[in-house]
Each structure stands twice: as structure tokens, then as C-alpha cells.
Amino acid sequence: MGERALTVGDRIIVHLFGFGRFAEEFECPEDMCQSGISTATGKSRAHITLELNRMKEAGLVMERNAHVKGAKSRRKTYLLTPTGLAKFSEINNYLESLNIEIVENEISRFVTGNGAAEYLRAIFNLSKIMAVDRVLASGGILVVSQQEGAEQPEPRMKYLPPKPDDFQPRREMKTLISMLADDKTNTVILLGIPGMGKTTMLAQLAGSLEPGSAVMYRKLYSYDSAVSILTDMGDFLDDNGYPHLRRFMANPILFDLSEAGYMAKCAFSGKKLVVIIDDYEQAPCTLMPLLSMLTEMVNGSGSGLIIASSKRGDFYSLKNLALDRTVREVSLGPMEPEAAGKLLGSDNGNNKEYLKMAGGHPLTLKLLASGVGATTLAGYVEDEVLGKDTELSKMCRFVSVIRKPFLPDDLELGGFKAADQIRHNLVFEPQPGGGYLLHSAISSIMLAATGKRMLKELHLMAAEFYEKTETGTHEILHHLIHGDSMDKARNLMLEKGEELLSTGNPEELADAMELVLWEKEEKPQVKLLATRIFDHAGKWDRAEKVAREILKESPETQEAIMAGIIHANILSKTGDPKAALKVLDSIPKNRMKQEVRARVYYARASTLRRLGQNREALEACEKAIATAEKTGNGVMRGQCLMENAMIMSASGKHREALDNLKSAMALFSEKDSLPDLIRCRINMGMVMRSLEMYDEAAETLEMAVKMAEEAGLNRFRAHGLVNLTDLLNRKKEFKRSVKLSHLAIDIFSGLGDPLMQAAAMFNLCTASAGNGRKKEAIATMEKALSILEKKGLVKSKGSWISECADILRGMGEDELAKKIIKKYGG
The missing domain is CATH 1.10.10.10 (Winged helix-like DNA-binding domain superfamily/Winged helix DNA-binding domain)
Incomplete structure (x- = not known):
């Protein structure tokens, strides 16, 4: 030099x-x-x-x-x-x-050597090296002659990554564009775990902006400084026709950051400027003032700062998000199944398994499509997504078996110092009802790569975790079973049977009972618990079998009376209410406890309602309510009030029925009886439908279906769907009814409930007819009637046959309607 x-x-x-x-x-x-x-x-x-x-x-x-x-x-x-x-x-x-004198058109001014080099680059389009060479050879004086009338370049992108050929559209794109168009919003935070497709989406976004928009893209690195970023910003300004700002951006010591931001803002005044910062989580804390300056640069509709990050930042506050909307968040969720399938390519027989494992995570899908195995994928997750953080990896492996949202403070009871990690790291997803869960893609990959022995250990750790936090008996049972600790699981079921019945998932409980039940050696109390669980889960064949064993082996016990009640209820629910009444009449009335007596009255009321004997049903139900009040059993009283409401509704007293259901709802809420709460909502939807309160009914049924789905209560979910699709048919929303009817049919088919499966199929028939699909409607109807006929249930459902005939007549199939009436009655 x-x-x-x-x-x-x-x-x-x-x-x-x-x-x-x-x-x-x-x-x-x-x-x-x-x-x-x-x-x-x-x-x-x-x-x-x-x-x-x-x-x-x-x-x-x-x-x-x-x-x-x-x-x-x-x-x-x-x-x-x-x-x-x-x-x-x-x-x-x-x-x-250096102090360089620039002489241009006989006007002289002094600048630094860097300033002179950047000026030469701007007016002569020289490379950095050529410009510096000329400055050093100038002897301190540069005489330049700039061409007049040179056109300014059109705004163009800077260093933007290319859009890949296999890019699949994402639903969040419209949200991003609408936020940029909002005058109040100047910063959008795009959140997503590594590999979720943030950079790819930003490339597509830049290509979809209005022509003439200036887009600056900058990826951050851990070693970045304000100078290096401002240097790139100077290049960007230079490219877009503002070479005189290049020197100031490259040398921020001349101006403070706010002044540099103001100068850039003035340069783009009236134009659309989008600044994109990628990999924000890599930014050193010293860059926070620079990011604040960038928010001042962008203004006006269509302009804005977009920051993509795999962690939640701390340079903006919740106040910005909630109140003034200057900063908005967009979480990049999993890919739609259809788009994910396209990313996998041709189906090689493993696509269904791959889609489940990837959880809609684009990079995982690409790796799976290329033949990468689960163990390699888990290594990728630990290295790239979790940043080779051993403690974080250990914590994620543990919570991969956790199903319910957890709180950071609770997790610390498991020996993890987790609070800050969980609140800022996007691999932990906040849940609508509070708490966090591990990202589905991370969870599925880790589980796929975990050996059987380690998986059992993780489940036993989870059972111990729930014992310490006292946040879920059902979860303790689930993890004990999956940890192969059957003796502890059995003891827990016997000790906490009543609690599990009122709060647990019936189908999971039934599966658990199958695993721990020692059928030939069990006492009547244990067999009764099993019968109640099987009945609750809709496994009625299994429940009847165990109930008959109790009646045969212990006929004079309270357990035998309860088994008889359950047997009668099953007969009533499966379409044989007359046989149910005979069973109830055969139950001995002497030495009966008050709570058992209330259940007998309740079962009789329910059976009589199904037979259409509403007056007798109401009398039995009033006795059930009075007896339940004496026992102090709030859940039993709520169930009796709910049955009373359904009898009143069947008698045309819908308003009184709705009031009773509200009272029952309060009792179930007080006792936190989730299955009964869902049943009550379904019944409320039915009554509201009868009152032609269609919007309120739809909202109530939607909520019931959602609650059942979240709790894993498939039977209640399907019952809610049957009532919801009936309502949608009345509102002539046939397209959605078809979709939900298919879902209900699949659930009832899996549960082995032919009666409700047929009910769902009749709703599908109505929806198909409403959509003008006559052949599909007739085929569905014939299949439903065939199911009822095989089970000997046609005669008990005369009203259904009449409705079928009405549907056929509405499609112009009068002759077929006559044949069905002649064959089945109605």
C-alpha cells in the first residue's frame, strides 16, 4: 500500500x-x-x-x-x-x-478514498477493484466527466434466492400480501422452524409483488455487523439509482442509524420498498438498533419489512402485536396434504407413512423422498433444527411422547431447565387452550428413530412426570401401559376407576382394560368396572359378555343389578327397547341402593322414550331425578335432567327441554364430566334445530364435535356429526354435509355400530340428492337399508323408511319409493 x-x-x-x-x-x-x-x-x-x-x-x-x-x-x-x-x-x-479531490464540470469537492471509489462505481459501473485502482493511481485528484441524461435503473432484487422448481403454494402467502397492503403494518414476522420453507416462500413473495417494487433480501449470520449489512444496503441503493447514498450506508460513523434510515426512506418516498431479513435468529444482539432503523425505512401501502425467523424475537413487544398492529406475526404451518404429496413425488408405497412422519415439513418430505431413513432424519433434526444443543435434544425426545399441552414450569419438575427455551423456540408450539406441545414434524421424526427399549423408558418417565405434576390420571395410565408396566396400570385402574370413567377417553380405557383384565379370576367389582368401561366405549358385545358373567356368577349382588341395567341400556341403544324393558323388569327391587335405584329409573325412562311412550317415560324420569337428588350425585342428576329434556322435546316441549339441558350443563361443568358435557351439547343442538334456531344449533354442534375430536372421543364426535349433517341438509349446505357424513360413516363403521352407521348414510343420501347425484343417493340408501335388514332393525325404524320414500319421490323415483314402502313398511 x-x-x-x-x-x-x-x-x-x-x-x-x-x-x-x-x-x-x-x-x-x-x-x-x-x-x-x-x-x-x-x-x-x-x-x-x-x-x-x-x-x-x-x-x-x-x-x-x-x-x-x-x-x-x-x-x-x-x-x-x-x-x-x-x-x-x-x-x-x-x-x-485518503482525501481525494473530485473535479466534475469544473466543480471541485473533497471526499474520502472510499467515497471516491463508490462514486466511480456509480457513474462508470466499475468493479470495486477497478474503482480502487483508479483512486490509488489518481495522485489525490480525480477528474471525471459523467454522461448526461443517463436513465436510472428499474428497481430490482438484490441477492434473492431463486424459487425452486418443486415449489408448492402455501396458504400463508395471501396473509403475507394482505398484511403488506395494510397501511398500519410496517413489519411482518414470518415464523417457522428450520426447513419449513420460509426462504422459499419469501422468494415466491418477491416474485409476486407489483412491478416496480424494490426488494432487498439479506440473510443474517452470527458474525454479521451493522457495517456489513449497511454495506449491502448501500449496494442495493446503488443498484436502484441512488449511488450518492452508497458511501453513507457503508460508513455509518458519518451519520447515526436513524439518519441513515431517514435518508433511505426519503429516497424511496412514494415507491414500494420491501426489505426482507432472513434467518433473524442468527442475528447478534448488537443488530437490534439496526432492525429498528429498518422499520423506519419502509412506509406506505405495499411497503414493509419482513423478518423470517425460527425463534420469537424480542425487538418487538406484545403491545405492537395486540394494539397498534405495526408489527404482525405469521406462523408458517405444515404443508397441505395434497401439496406435500406432490413434493414426495410418485407413490412408492411409503407415501402415507412418509406424510405422517413428516408432519407437513417440506425439507423432511424432500429427505424422505430421496431415501433418507428415520435415524438419519433424527440426526438432521438434532443438528440443523435443534442446533446441536444436547440439553434441548434430550428435552425434545422426552416431550415427543407427551400428548397433552405442558407448561414450562411443570416441565422443570421433570429435571429440565426449560422455561426460556420453550417460550422462544418454535419447535414448541403454543396451544389454543394454553401450554405447549412439541412440533408435530419434530415429534414424529424422533419417535420413528427411537428404539423400543428407549421408548418404554420415555413413557415411564412421562408417567412419573404426570404423577409429580398431578395433571392427568388418564395420562399416567396411558404412559404406564406404553411403558409396559401392566401391574401399576391395573392398580391405577382399580383405584381411580370412577375418575377415569368421568374424565378419560372411553375407547382408550377399553383397550387398557382388555390388557389388564384377568377375566376368569376377577372379582364382581372389577368385572363391573370393565362392563361400564366397555359400555362407555361402545364395545357393546364385549360389555354384554362380561355383564352376563356377573349375572351368572354373582346374581344376588349390587354388581349384578348394575350389570343388568347396563345390559338393558345396550339393548335399548342397539334397537331392541322391548327386550330392554324385560331385563329391567327382571331386576330385583329389594336391597337396592339409592344410586342404583336412580339408574334403574333412568334406564327405564330412556327405553320408554325410544318406544314412543313419552308420558310413562316422563314419570320414570321424574323418579330418577328425585332419587338422584337424595344421593348427592351431581353427574347422575345431570344425566337424569338431560333424559328429561329429550323426553320433553319428543313431546313438543322444546323450550322447557332447552332449559333442562342448560341446568344439566351447569352440573356437568361443575363436576368436569367431559363426555356428559359433549352429549349435552349434542342434545342442545338437536333441540335448537327443532326450535328452528339453525345458526345457534350449528354453532353448538360444531363445538361438540370439536370437543370430542380434541378429547379423542370418536363415538361422541360421530354422533355430533350425524346431527350436524342433518342440520346442514336442512340449511341446504349439501357439499359440506357430504364430506362430514362420510367421516361419520367411517367412524361408526370402525366402532361396529350399524344403527348409527345407517343413520349417517341416510344423511349422506339426502345430501347427495341435494347435490343432484341421484345414482349415488340411491346406492347409499340401498346400502343403509341392507345394513338395517341384516341386523333386524328395519321394523323399529319406520320413520326412517318414510323419509327414504320422501327422498326418492323428490328425485322423481316414485316407483322405487313404492317398492321400499311395500318391502319394509313405513
């Missing part, structure tokens, strides 16, 4: 400084290869090769094999090391110390 000339090594350092942003990129520009460096520096390839080898030995540059655009194979690329960056700073400081 003493001779005021750049050496070959200096020229390489000046050239490579602008490519630090590609340090971790999959694809690099050719300018980072030997051929590109040779062209930029004006030296031969052989000379550059020798110089690069010397610089590697001196620790000024490092070599990396990378994909290069246009090349068929990976090539050697070069980057500056920290020592090389220090050397660049030395060159830069020297240029900054």
Missing part, C-alpha cells in the same frame, strides 16, 4: 469481501471460484491459483466445495477468514484516510 497500488492478494481480498453472505449457502456464484476471481481481478488463472494457495497457507482465505450455478459438479469456492477480514479492514481504513 505504500506504493499506492493493490497487490494481487489485496485485489482478491477486496473482491471476496462482498461474498461473505454465501458462507453457508447451498449454491454459490461463480465469482467465488478461481475462474470468477481471475476475471474480476484481471489476472491469469495460473497467477490466481498460486496466490490463493499462498493466501490459504497464510490463513487469509478458506476453501469450501460447493455447488456453483451452471456447473455440473461441485467446485472449490473461496471465502475470507477472520484474518482476511482484518486485512480488508486495513485496506478499507487506508482508503478512508
